[in-house]
Amino acid sequence: MSDIIQLLPDSVANQIAAGEVVQRPASAVKELLENALDAGGNKIQLILKDAGKALIQVIDNGCGMSVTDARMCFERHATSKVRKAEDLFAIRTMGFRGEAMASIAAIAQVEMKTRRHEDELGTLIEIEGSSVINQEPVATAAGTSICVKNLFYNTPARRNFLKSNPAEMRHIMDEFQRVALANPAIAFTLHHDGIEVFRLPASTLKQRIVHLFGNNYNERLIPVEEETTIINLKGFIGKPEFAKRTRGEQFFFVNNRFIKDAYLNHAVNKAYEELLADDVFPLYVLFIDIDPAKIDVNVHPTKTEIKYLEEKSIYAIIHSAVKRSLGRFNISPTIDFDQETGFSAMITPKPLEDVIPPTISFNPEFNPFAGDQQGSSGESNDRFERKESYGAYASFSKSYGSGGNMAPSAKNWGSLYEIANHATAEQASMDLPGSGKEETFAPLQKQYMQLHNRYIISQIKSGLMVIDQQAAHERILYERFIVHLEDRKGASQQSLFPQTVTLSPNDYELAKSLLDDIKSLGFEVREFGKNTLVIEGIPVDLGSANINETQLFEHLIEGFKNSQQELKLDKRDALARSMARNSAIKNGTSLGQEEMNTLIEQLFACKTPNFSISGKPVIQTIGLTELDKKFDKS
Known part of the structure; x- marks a missing residue:
């Protein structure tokens, strides 16, 4: 039997390596920008066509290359940064693995012009599929210009897996932003299809x-700086009130290299734990300077993961530094023995006679068990509102007292079942699909009670029905917006004064890709200059409430990104979820009887009324048997 193991040809080996190094145009952009940085220039240009599919060009004014170096840079494992194995643990440059240029040349048509500052002529090299088709002297500016044309031209299967131009452009801009943040002393420009983006x-x-x-x-940033024997930390964090529901604006750099590290990310988030909700994430751009011998940067093909010798100490330093910065700028509670920030107003000179001591008012004759002897229901409700120590009793009476004609007497407030009977009984049975089993609810009245401005309560034959008002409204709006997106018939109400919204370049590209679907929801939006849109109308489904169109649109884009990241939803479903979450009534909103009636009717008209768009229950029932047990009547 003949031998069957053979060495791969260089062209095939390069294409295999390209699978690791170049997954999409953004990967090639990252490698070319890092090489330009290592060249030592102070000005870098990035030019793109068709989101990098047709052209990626990077121009720098760095050191340039000699004729020999220009040819050698396209060979596998050719690098100027590593000479021996020990050098791997003293790396402070970006590109050092020696596979980037060879991998890119294997799956694209590459043209490179380069010249050293001391040379009169430069070198032109043209390569297709790892094969050099032309090399000659050329007059060119000092530095290097690399054009990558028709990415994946010889691997059509890989090209078919690329996303749309807006999607690929967002990935490129992510890489561009990371490189630009890490090197503020270097000037960058980015052009796409002849338009200047940055x-x-x-x-x-x-x-x-x-x-x-x-x-x-500019107003959102808080500086962070800490110097220790282990690491030096500097950068900026964001104020809690500007935190977002996506992690897009979180950047860690180790020795100026962008990294992803869930462990260090947790250190930052933990410093905010008493200031932010669990599903909200702060902005941070933090730089860690550390001895290269104490880290290993060569543990991941994209070099975005690092191993540390003292990661627990680094965690503690980052957490304490962020916490200290939040406290220093009065974001979180602090103790300053020179001056307590909470007492600043008392230090200001003020006439003593202007200080009015607090007073406490109460009714010494109040008796919660006096029932109807207390007089009118309105007087009784006022007393309940002032007597907050009665907890649920006070809250319940306050919620019901606003109607005037629905105030329960004190002797029967403890049983929600009895209180519900004050309303007119009416039989209305309805089935809830989607619950896994047929369950019939029979509200005995069309007048509902709102509890703590969060839940709507109604009596049914078997006991009580409790509805989460925010989750119910989200479900209603979600199903309505899905229909609008499918039919593309979302009605719009014109704004009296059109509003402009300026987005980050990434969000602007995302909004442009969603523009048709956003208009289907009922928005009237058009492009207006660089990274700016004009909102001329909003969906009629949002009602006549006083809505900030700019904030609504920004939250819509942010919510869309969050839905896609968490659930990997399709574009329209994520857009409908985002719109529903941002437009629904919130907990704490007071509803009148007519509003509650309309909400309940619309909820039971939904396809899936008993589950929220997050998959959590919208409706809960409490049976009479369960209530009897709580009152020890079993």
């Missing part, structure tokens, strides 16, 4: 963040 002058880190994400970020 022009970033050399600046400070704070200025670079503002240039990338928008002028409104």
Whole structure:
């Protein structure tokens, strides 16, 4: 039997390596930008066509290459950064694995022009599929210009897996932002299809963040700085009130290399744990400077993961530094023995006679068990509102007292079943699909009670029905928006004064890709200059409430990104969920009888009324048997 193991040809080996190094145009952009940084220039240009599918061009004014180096850079495992194995543990440059240029040349048509500053002529090299088709001297500017054309032209299966241009462009902009943040002292420009997307002058880190994400970020940033024997930490974190529901604006850099690290991310989030909800994430751009011998950067093909020798100490340093910055800028509670921030107003000179001591008012004759002897229901309800120590009794009476004609007497408030009977009884049975079993609810009245402005309560034959008002409204709006997206017939109400909304470049590209579907929901939106949209109308489903169109649109985009990240939903479903969550009434909203009637009727008209769009229950029932047990009547 003949031998069957053979060495792969270089062209095939390069295509296999390209599978690791170049997954999409953004991967090639990352590698080319990192090489440009290592060249030592102070100005880098990125030019794209068709989101990098047709053209990726990176131009730098760095050191350039000699004729020999220009040819060698396309060979596998050719690098200027590593000479021996020990060098792997002293790396401070970006591209060092020596596979980027060879991998890109294997699956694209590449043209490179390069010249050293001391040379009169430069070198032109043209490569297709790892084969050099032309090499000659050329007059060119000092530095290097690399054009990558027709990515994956010789691997059509890989090209078919690429996403739409807006989706691929968002990935490219993510990589561009990471490189630009890590190097604020270098000027960057980005052009796409002849349009300038970014022009970033050399600046400070704070200025670079503002240039990338928008002028409104200037007020959102809190500086962080800490120097220890283990690491030096610097950068910025965001104020809690500007936190978002997506993790897109969270950046860690180790020795100026962008990394992803859930462990260190937890250290930052833990510093915010008393300031933010669990599903909200703060902005941070943090730089860790550490001895390269104490980390291993070569543990992942994309070099976005790092191993540390002292990760627990680094965790503690980051957590304490972020916590201290939040406290120093009065974001979280602090104790300052020189001056307590909460007493600042008392230090201001003020005439003593202007200080009015607090007073407590109460009714010494109040008796909660006096029932109808207390007089009118309105007087009784006032006493319940002032007597907060009665807890549920006070809250319940307050909620019911607003109607005037529905105030229960004190002697029967304890049984929700009895209180519900004050309303007119009416039989209305209805089935709830989607619960796994047929369950019939029979509300005995069309007048409902609102509990703590969060839940709607009604009497049914078997006991009580409790409805989460926010989850119910989200379900109603979600199913309505899904229909609008399918039929593309969402009605719009024109705004008296159109509003402009300026988005980050990433969010603007996302909004443009969603524009047709957003209009189907009922929005009237059009493009208006760089990264700016004009909102001329909003969906009629949002009612006549006083709505901030700009905030609504920003939350819509943010919610869409969150839904896609968490549940991997299709575009329309994620958009409908985001719109429903942002438009629904919130817990704490007071509803009148007519509003509650309408909400319940619309809920039971839904296809899946008993589950929220998050998959949680909308309706709960409490049986009479369960109530009897609580009152020890069993």
